[in-house]
Amino acid sequence: MAKIKCALIGSGNIGTDLIYKIRRSELLEPVWMVGIDAGSEGLARARALGLKTTAEGVDGLLPHVLADGVQIAFDATSAYVHPENSRRLNALGVLVIDLTPAAIGPLCVPPVNLREHADKVEMNVNMISCAGQATIPIVHAISRVQGVDYAEIVASLASKSVGPGTRANLDEFTYTTSDALRAVGGARRGKALAIINPAEPPMIMRNTISCLTDEEPMQAAITASVLEMIEEVRKYVPGYRLVNGPDFDGRRVTVFMEVAGLGDYLPTYAGNLDIMTAAATRTAELFAEEILAGTIKLEPWQREAA
Amino acid sequence: MDLKGRKVVLHDMSLRDGMHAKKEQMSLEQMVNVATALDAAGVPLLQVTHGAGLGGNSLQHGFAPHSNEEYLRAVAPRLKQARVSVLLIPGLGTMRELQSAHDCGARSVHVATHCTEADTSPQHIAFARKLGMDTSGFLMMAHLNTADGLAEQGRLMESYGAQTVYITDSAGYMLPDDVRRAVGRMRAVLKPETEIGFHGHNNLGMGIANSLAAIEEGASRIDVSVAGLGAGAGNTPLEVFAAVCERMGIITGVDLFKLMDLAEDMVVPMMDHMVRVDRESLTLGFAGVYSTFLLHSKRASQRYGVPARDILVELGRKKMIGGQEDMILDTAMTMAKERGLPRDVAA
Numbered sequence: 001m002a003k004i005k006c007a008l009i010g011s012g013n014i015g016t017d018l019i020y021k022i023r024r025s026e027l028l029e030p031v032w033m034v035g036i037d038a039g040s041e042g043l044a045r046a047r048a049l050g051l052k053t054t055a056e057g058v059d060g061l062l063p064h065v066l067a068d069g070v071q072i073a074f075d076a077t078s079a080y081v082h083p084e085n086s087r088r089l090n091a092l093g094v095l096v097i098d099l100t101p102a103a104i105g106p107l108c109v110p111p112v113n114l115r116e117h118a119d120k121v122e123m124n125v126n127m128i129s130c131a132g133q134a135t136i137p138i139v140h141a142i143s144r145v146q147g148v149d150y151a152e153i154v155a156s157l158a159s160k161s162v163g164p165g166t167r168a169n170l171d172e173f174t175y176t177t178s179d180a181l182r183a184v185g186g187a188r189r190g191k192a193l194a195i196i197n198p199a200e201p202p203m204i205m206r207n208t209i210s211c212l213t214d215e216e217p218m219q220a221a222i223t224a225s226v227l228e229m230i231e232e233v234r235k236y237v238p239g240y241r242l243v244n245g246p247d248f249d250g251r252r253v254t255v256f257m258e259v260a261g262l263g264d265y266l267p268t269y270a271g272n273l274d275i276m277t278a279a280a281t282r283t284a285e286l287f288a289e290e291i292l293a294g295t296i297k298l299e300p301w302q303r304e305a306a
Numbered sequence: 307m308d309l310k311g312r313k314v315v316l317h318d319m320s321l322r323d324g325m326h327a328k329k330e331q332m333s334l335e336q337m338v339n340v341a342t343a344l345d346a347a348g349v350p351l352l353q354v355t356h357g358a359g360l361g362g363n364s365l366q367h368g369f370a371p372h373s374n375e376e377y378l379r380a381v382a383p384r385l386k387q388a389r390v391s392v393l394l395i396p397g398l399g400t401m402r403e404l405q406s407a408h409d410c411g412a413r414s415v416h417v418a419t420h421c422t423e424a425d426t427s428p429q430h431i432a433f434a435r436k437l438g439m440d441t442s443g444f445l446m447m448a449h450l451n452t453a454d455g456l457a458e459q460g461r462l463m464e465s466y467g468a469q470t471v472y473i474t475d476s477a478g479y480m481l482p483d484d485v486r487r488a489v490g491r492m493r494a495v496l497k498p499e500t501e502i503g504f505h506g507h508n509n510l511g512m513g514i515a516n517s518l519a520a521i522e523e524g525a526s527r528i529d530v531s532v533a534g535l536g537a538g539a540g541n542t543p544l545e546v547f548a549a550v551c552e553r554m555g556i557i558t559g560v561d562l563f564k565l566m567d568l569a570e571d572m573v574v575p576m577m578d579h580m581v582r583v584d585r586e587s588l589t590l591g592f593a594g595v596y597s598t599f600l601l602h603s604k605r606a607s608q609r610y611g612v613p614a615r616d617i618l619v620e621l622g623r624k625k626m627i628g629g630q631e632d633m634i635l636d637t638a639m640t641m642a643k644e645r646g647l648p649r650d651v652a653a
Contacts, residue, residue: 150365152364152365152366154366154629154630154632156630156632156633159422159423164425167423167425167426168425168426168428168429169429170396170397170426170429171396171400171401171402171429171430174397174400175400191361191364193361193364193366193397193398193629194397194398195397195627195629195630196397196420196423196426197420197625197626197627197630198420198422198423198450198627199624199625199626199627200625203624203625206633206636208366208632208633208636210365210366210632212365243636243640244635244636244639244640245639247635247639249609252365254632254635256632256635256636256639
C-alpha cells in the first residue's frame with residue numbers, strides 16, 4: 001500500500017522518537033530528518049534507519065521536497081524558528097504538524113477535534129504540549145457532560161525526559177497549555193502547572209486534571225464520559241492509564257492519570273514524549289488516509305496577512 | 307564558632323511561607339500590620355504573597371482571598387526602609403506575573419527550582435535582572451542533592467545572573483554538618499561577589515543551628531520568619547535568631563525587642579494552629595518531605611482514613627518534590643485501596 005512521505009525537522013528527543021512512531025505506521029513513511037548539528041545522535045540514528053539527513057536546517061531539505069515527494073513535515077524545533085519553517089514548507093504544498101509551542105495554526109487534540117481540522121485541510125496544526133495532549137481529552141470529557149468554569153492540570157515529568165528546549169522555555173509551555181485547556185478542552189478558564197522531578201528510578205509521567213463544574217457534578221455521567229475518553233486515547237497511546245478518580249469534592253472533579261511510553265527512543269517513563277509523538281502521528285495518519293483516498297488534496301499555501 | 311562582626315541580611319518569610327500555615331488565608335490588614343512592624347524593627351527584606359508565590363492561586367495550592375497584586379499594592383507603599391520580595395517557581399509562575407509583581411512594588415525575587423533543575427530558571431532570572439530586581443536563585447529540597455551537585459546548580463544560576471544563591475532546606479531535613487558541606491562547597495565555586503543564602507525549616511528543631519552553620523561557611527543572607535510562622539514546623543524564628551546573633555556579635559541591624567513584641571502580640575495570635583514541631587511536622591523533617599505537604603496530608607487523611615504520617619512517609623519514599631501536592635491525595639487514595647478502606651470516609 002502506498003504511504004505518505006514525511007520529513008522530521010529537529011533531531012532532539014521528539015524528532016528522534018517520531019522516526020520510530022512513523023516507521024510503525026501503515027500510512028506514513030519517514031524519508032528525511034533535518035538537524036542543525038551534524039554530530040547529533042538523532043541524525044545518526046536517522047541515517048542508521050535509512051532516512052536521508054541534512055544538518056543544514058530546513059534550507060537543506062527544501063530543494064528535495066518535490067523530488068522526494070514529501071507531503072507532511074513534523075516540526076520539533078522551537079517556537080522561535082517554527083513560523084518560518086512552516087511558511088516555507090507550506091509554500092511547497094507540505095502540510096506541517098507543529099510540535100513546538102509556537103501554535104500559529106489551530107490546536108489539535110486527536111480525539112477532540114482532529115476530524116474538523118482534516119475536513120478543513122488545515123495546512124498547519126499545532127500539537128500544544130505533552131501536558132496538553134495528556135489532559136485536554138479529560139477536560140473535554142467532563143465539559144461535554146456539563147459546564148466547566150475552570151480546569152487546572154498538573155503535569156509531573158521525569159527530569160531525564162525533559163529536553164533543553166522545554167527547560168529553557170517553561171513559560172511558553174505554561175501559556176500554550178493553559179490556553180488550550182480553554183480553547184480545546186472547553187473550560188471557561190484554564191491553568192497549567194509543570195513539575196520536573198529527578199527521582200531515580202525516573203517516575204512515569206503523571207497528570208492530575210481538576211475541573212470546577214458550574215453545578216453539582218453529575219458523577220455517573222462524568223465517570224462514564226471520562227472512561228470512554230481514556231479508551232479513545234489508548235487507541236494511539238496504549239500506556240494512558242487511570243490511576244485514581246474521578247474524585248468528587250464539592251464542585252471539584254479530579255482525575256489522576258499516568259502515561260507510560262512505548263520505550264522507543266527514551267525509556268517507558270517518558271510518557272510525555274510518547275503522547276506528543278503518538279498524537280502527532282495519529283494526526284498525520286488521518287490526513288494521510290484522506291490524501292490517499294483522494295478526498296483531500298494538499299496545495300501550495302500561504303497564510304493570509306493578519 | 308566565632309562569627310563576631312559578620313554582617314547578615316535577614317529576610318522575613320512570614321507573609322509568604324507563613325501563608326501555607328494559614329491555608330493561604332491572610333487578610334490585607336494582617337499583611338500590612340505585620341509588614342509595617344517588621345519594617346519598623348529594621349528588617350531589610352520581607353516576602354509577601356501566596357505561599358506558593360507568583361501564580362500560586364490554584365486548586366493545587368489553594369486560593370488566597372486576594373490576588374498577589376492586591377497584597378503587594380497594599381504592603382509596598384507602606385514600607386519606609388524594607389524592600390518587598392516575591393517567590394517565583396518556574397512551571398507555576400511566569401515572567402508576566404513577575405512583571406506585574408514588579409509593577410506593584412516588588413524589588414527582590416527568589417527564583418526557585420528543585421535542587422537539580424536550575425536550568426529551568428534562565429529566562430526568569432535574566433528577566434528579573436532586566437527589571438533591576440535583587441535576584442536570588444533558590445535551590446529547593448537541597449537535601450536531595452550532594453554538596454558538589456548543589457554547587458554546580460548554583461553556578462548555573464549565577465551564570466544566568468543570580469546575585470545570591472540559596473541552599474533551601476524545604477523539608478527541614480538537613481543537619482548542621484549537611485549545611486556546612488553544602489554552603490562550603492558553594493562558596494568555593496561561586497564568584498566572590500555572589501552571595502549565599504540559607505532558608506531553613508524547623509522540622510527537626512535545627513533552624514537556628516543550620517543558619518549559624520551556613521553563616522560560618524560564608525552565607526550572608528538568612529531567611530527567617532517572625533514567630534516562625536511558615537510551612538511545616540515553620541521557618542527559623544526571626545526573633546530567636548536575632549537574639550542569638552546579638553549574643554554572638556553577628557550584625558543584623560534589627561531591633562530585637564520590637565521583634566519579640568511583634569511575634570508575641572501580633573503573629574502568634576494570628577496562627578490557626580501552633581506552628582511547632584509536632585508529630586506530622588517532625589515526620590516531614592524525618593522523612594525529607596516538602597514542608598507545605600503538612601496540611602494537605604492532614605486533609606487527605608481525614609477524607610481517606612489513612613494516617614497523615616503514613617502518607618508523608620510514602621511521599622518521602624517516592625521522592626515527591628515541591629509542587630506535587632496533587633500526589634498527596636493520589637497517594638492517600640492508592641493507600642486506602644490497598645488497605646481496603648471505604649472510599650472517601652468523609653462522604
